[in-house]
Amino acid sequence: MIKKRFFLKLLSAYLVLVILYTLIAAGLFIYQSNEHVNRELYRKQAVYLEQMRDQADMKLRFALTLSDQMKEQESIVAYARNPQRDYANITSIYNELQKSSNAFRDFGYRIDITKDNDDLVITPSYTITKDRYWSEMGLTPDSDEAEDMGVRRTPKPYEADTLITLTKKVEALSGSTLYFYLSFHERYLLPVLGLDGESAIAILDGERLLAYKSAFQAEQKDEVRDNVLPTVQSGKDGLSFRDGLSVHTLRSQVLPTWTFVYVAERFAPWSAMKEQLTVTGFVYVLLLLLGGGLAYWISRRMYLPIGHVVSLLRSDDDLEEKESEERDEFTFIRDTTARMKRANEQMREAMMQSRVSLKDKLLRDLLHGLLPQEQAAAELEKHGLVWLASPSMVGVVEFASYSEVASHYTKEALVTFKSQLQLLLSERLSEEGLCEVFDFDYRRMGIMLQGDDSERAKRIVSSVLMEIEASVGLRLVAALGDPVLAGGEWERAYRQAVQWLDYGVLRTSRLVIVRSDLDGQMNDRFYYPLDGERELIGSVIRGQRENVFLLLQRLLDENRSREAIGGTGWTHFVYALQNTVNRILQQLNKVLDTDEGEVAEALRKLHHAAEDAEARSALFELFERLIGLIHSEQKMLDQTQMQGIVDYVHEHYTRDLSLSEIAEMHRFSLGYISGAFKKHTGENFKDYLNLYRVKKAKEIMDTEKVKIAELALRVGCNNVNTFIRMFRKYEGVSPGQYASNSGSERS
Secondary structure (H helix, E strand, O other): OHHHHHHHHHHHHHHHHHHHHHHHHHHHHHHHHHHHHHHHHHHHHHHHHHHHHHHHHHHHHHHHHHHHHHOOOHHHHHHHHOOOOOHHHHHHHHHHHHHHHHHOHHHOEEEEEEEOOOOEEEOOOOEEEHHHHHHHHOOOHHHHOOOOOEEEEEEEHHHOEEEEEEEEEEEOOOOOEEEEEEEEEHHHHOOOOOOOOOEEEEEEEOOEEEEEEEOOOHHHHHHHHHHHHHHOOOOOOEEEEEOOEEEEEEEOOOOOOEEEEEEEEOOOHHHHHHHHHHHHHHHHHHHHHHHHHHHHHHHHHHHHHHHHHHHHHOOHHHHHHHHHOOOOHHHHHHHHHHHHHHHOHHHHHHHHHOOOOHHHHHHHHHHOOOOOHHHHHHHHHHOOOHHHHOOEEEEEEEEOOHHHHHHHOOHHHHHHHHHHHHHHHHHHHHOOOOEEEEEOOOOEEEEEEEOOOHHHHHHHHHHHHHHHHHHHOOOEEEEEOOOEOOOOOHHHHHHHHHHHHOOHHHHHHOOEEOHHHHOOOOOOOOOOOHHHHHHHHHHHHOOOHHHHHHHHHHHHHHHHHOOOOOOHHHHHHHHHHHHHHHHHHHHOOOOOOOOOOHHHHHHHHHHOOOOHHHHHHHHHHHHHHHHHHHHHHHHHOOHHHHHHHHHHHHHOOOOOOOHHHHHHHHOOOHHHHHHHHHHHHOOOHHHHHHHHHHHHHHHHHHHOOOOHHHHHHHOOOOOHHHHHHHHHHHHOOOHHHHHHHHHHHHO
C-alpha cells in the first residue's frame, strides 16, 4: 500500500503539472497568434494610409508646381499687367488651361484663373463671371479672395462627387493680384477601400472635414463622420483607439494643415480565436494524452531508485525492526542518511578546510607573475593586503622529506596535518608582525612577511619551525628570497626561494635558507631571461610546437656560448626550467610529481646531461611531454563543454563572474579557456558578459519602468557609474536616454 500510495501521489503531481503546462502553452500560443495578427493588421493599415497620403501629396504637389509654372507664362503675365480685358489673351489662357486639363485628366484636378480687377473667371471649359463662379463653387468673395491657400469643399450632386478647391494668391509685378483656384475631385484624392473589413478614410483641414469615404453600414458611417472624426487631433501622426475603432492619422507633407485619417474596426482577438479553437483543442488533447503517458512512465521510473536505495541500505537489523514497527521507505531513508551524515561530518569539515580561498589564489597568482601591476595593486587593496606594496619578504615552506612523510600517513591525514601546520605558522608569525601564510600544493606553503631584514626574518621563521618540529615531530624547511623592495618583484623572490630549496646540501643543514647561505655555493653563469620564460610558457600553453623548439634551441645556443652545459651553471639553469614546468602545470591545474611520470623522467635526464646532444634531446623531450598534456586538455574541452560555460554565464550573469572562477570550476587553465571562449563566441569573456548584461538591461527597460541604480544591480553591476559607462560603450546612449526612447515608443 505504501508503494501504491506514493506512486499515486507522484503520478497525480505530474498530471497536475502536465495539465497546467498544457494550459499555459495553449494560452500562450493563442495569445502570441492574436498579437501577431494584431500587429500585422495595424502595420498594413498604416502602410495603406501612407500610400494614400503619398498619392494625394503627389497630386497636390504637381498641381501647385504647375500653377507656379503657369504664372510665368507670357499670356498670364500679360493678363495680369493689362487692366483692360483682352479677349485674345484670355482665349490663349483658356487654351493653355484646357491643354493642361486634358493632359492631366487622370490626376483629377483643374486650374481656374482670375484677377482682382476683373469680373471674369477663366476655366478649362468656359469663362464665367465671378458671382456665378463663386455660387457654383461655394466660394465667398470676402473670405476666399483674402485668404491664401484657403480650402473649400463644394458638393456636386449632379456629378455624384465633391470638389475640394484651394485658392492660391499671386501678387503680380503690375500690382494686381492673380487668383489660381485648384479644384480636386474627391474621388481622385481618396483611393478605393482595399483592405478587408469595414473601414473609412478621410481628409481633414485642421478640424474641418474635407473628404470622406466609408465602407461602414449607414448608421456606423454617420457615427464615424459625426462623432469620431471631430475628435481626431489633426497634425499628429500615430495610432489611437476610440469606441472600438482603430484610428490612424498621418500629416500631409505638402499642406501641413491637412491630415489623412484611416478608421477601421478594432481587432477582436476572441473572434479570430474561434478559427483557432479546433486546431488548438486537438493539439491540447494530444498534449494531454502524451503528457499523461509520459507522467505515468516517469512516475514508475522514479519509484524504481527508491526501492533500490531501500534494498541497499537495509540490513538484517532493519528487517527485524520492520517486523515490529511499520515505517515507510522515506522514513527509513531519512533515518539511515542522517546516521551517514553524522558519520561523515568530520570528513566534510576537513575537505572544506582544504579549499583554496580567494586570497590564497591572489597570493599564488602574485608569486607566479600572473597579474599585471595595476590589477595586483587593486586586488591587494580589496583583500586588505596593501602592506605588501612596501618592503617585504617572500618564502616557501615544505616538508623536509615529503616521500618519507607520505609513506607513514594517508593522503587525508597529510591534508589535515598541512592545514593545522598552516594555521600554526600563521599564528606564530603574526606575533612578530604582518604576515600571510597560504597553501601552494600538497607539499608546499607560501609565506610573506613585512620588512626587508633577511636575517631577522630567518631567525623568526627558524624559531617557529623548531617549535613545530618539537611539538608535532615533523621537520619543515624554508627558503626566503631576496627582499621585495617594490611591487612586481614577488615573482623574482619566489623563484629564488624555490630554486634555493632544491640545493640538497643546504636543506639538510639549515632550517631556513637565505642569500647569505649561498656564498661559495652558486654559480649563476647561465642564460634564461624572464621575458624568454614568459614567451616559452605562452607558446607551450597555446601548443605552438615549432616556436617552443625554436626558443629552446636559442637558450641552448646561448648557454653553450657561456660554457654552462655540464657545469654548475647548467644545474641552476635546469632548476630554473623546473620552475617554468611548475608554472605551466599549475595553469593546467596539475602538480609535478618529481618521483614518477614522463615529465619527471625527462627532467632527470636534463639534470644529468653532460654534452650538447644529451642536453638537447632531454630538453626537447621534456617540452614535447608538456605539449602533449596541452593537446590532451584541448581534446577534453569540446564544443559541448564550451556551450555549457556559455549557458552558465547566461544563468549567473547577475553574479560577480570571473573567467578564473569558471576555469577553476572546469579544471582548465585560464589562458587556454580564455582563447577557447573567444573562439567559440567571437568575443572575449569580459565583452561577452557585458554585452549580455546590456541586452538583459534593454529587455527590462522595454517592458517596465525601473531606476537605473536598481537596473544595474539586477544585471550584476554593483556600481551604477560603471554600468552607465558600459551601456554607453555598447549602445551609444546612456540607459536613461534608451529608457526615454523606449517609453515614447510604447506610448
